[in-house]
Amino acid sequence: MKNNLVVILVMSLMVMSACDKTIRSNSCRSLPENYAMFGEALSKEGGKPIEITYRVGHTASDCNNSCIIANGVPSHADCQGAGNACVVVIRLWPIGGQPKGEAFNMVVDTLWEPTSGNFFNMPARSLTVLDNPDVTTRFLNIPAQLLERDSLTQQFMFNGLFFSDTAAYNND
Numbered sequence: 001m002k003n004n005l006v007v008i009l010v011m012s013l014m015v016m017s018a019c020d021k022t023i024r025s026n027s028c029r030s031l032p033e034n035y036a037m038f039g040e041a042l043s044k045e046g047g048k049p050i051e052i053t054y055r056v057g058h059t060a061s062d063c064n065n066s067c068i069i070a071n072g073v074p075s076h077a078d079c080q081g082a083g084n085a086c087v088v089v090i091r092l093w094p095i096g097g098q099p100k101g102e103a104f105n106m107v108v109d110t111l112w113e114p115t116s117g118n119f120f121n122m123p124a125r126s127l128t129v130l131d132n133p134d135v136t137t138r139f140l141n142i143p144a145q146l147l148e149r150d151s152l153t154q155q156f157m158f159n160g161l162f163f164s165d166t167a168a169y170n171n172d
Contacts, residue, residue, distance in 0.1 A: 033084065034171055036127040036140040039091070049091045049109065050140065054125050055171075058083030068121065079114075080121040082172055088114050092158060108156040120147040120156055126167035141168040 031053075039049035057079040058067075066074030067081055079086035090113070092106035114120045124144040141164055147156040162168075 031130070032128040034125055034127045035130050037130050049093050050106065051089065051091045052127055052140070052142075053087065053089045054127060055084035055087055056080060056082075056123055056125075057086040059085060077115075077117070077121060082123050084171075090114055095157070103160045103162045106158045106161055107153075108158070114147075114156065118149045122147055122158070123172070124169035125171055126164075126169045129163070139164050139167050143169075 034054040036050050036052045039051060058081065060076040060078075062083065063076055063081075065076045068075055068077055070077075079088065091109035093109060095105045095107055108114065114122075122142065122145050125142045127140045127142070129138055129140055141162050142158060143160045145159060147158065149156055
């Protein structure tokens with residue numbers, strides 16, 4: 001009986017150490033907090049979507065519940081503005097096909113929204129571009145802006161986005 005117990009204990013330790021080694025050796029590199037990935041599907045006038053994941057927002061106590069003015073009253077909007085309290089994942093489509101020129105605009109896919117409200121306070125963000133075919137473009141930069149939902153399409157449009165080889169914003 002003692003021999004069986006010892007054998008089980010030794011085998012358990014071996015399995016635990018083997019699993020630990022496997023986890024370490026097969027671990028994927030961690031993703032950055034703010035990143036962008038190009039999609040494969042072509043649509044929306046011949047463009048490729050860009051899925052972005054970024055952190056925004058803060059708690060109401062961080063801004064003393066007065067970081068925005070809504071109808072003349074100081075207030076707070078969850079998961080918007082400066083900070084990193086929330087993770088937002090959305091898909092953007094370039095307007096008029098692939099981005100042209102230095103700055104371009106993109107519209108949010110109607111399936112995924114950053115908010116159900118009529119505005120979104122977007123802080124400046126530099127997103128690391130993952131799996132980009134153009135090795136010189138390492139960041140998708142989004143300037144700070146107040147996005148307003150279009151009354152006809154019900155979509156948000158991001159304006160003035162640009163690619164660069166260095167981060168333009170510090171993502172505060």
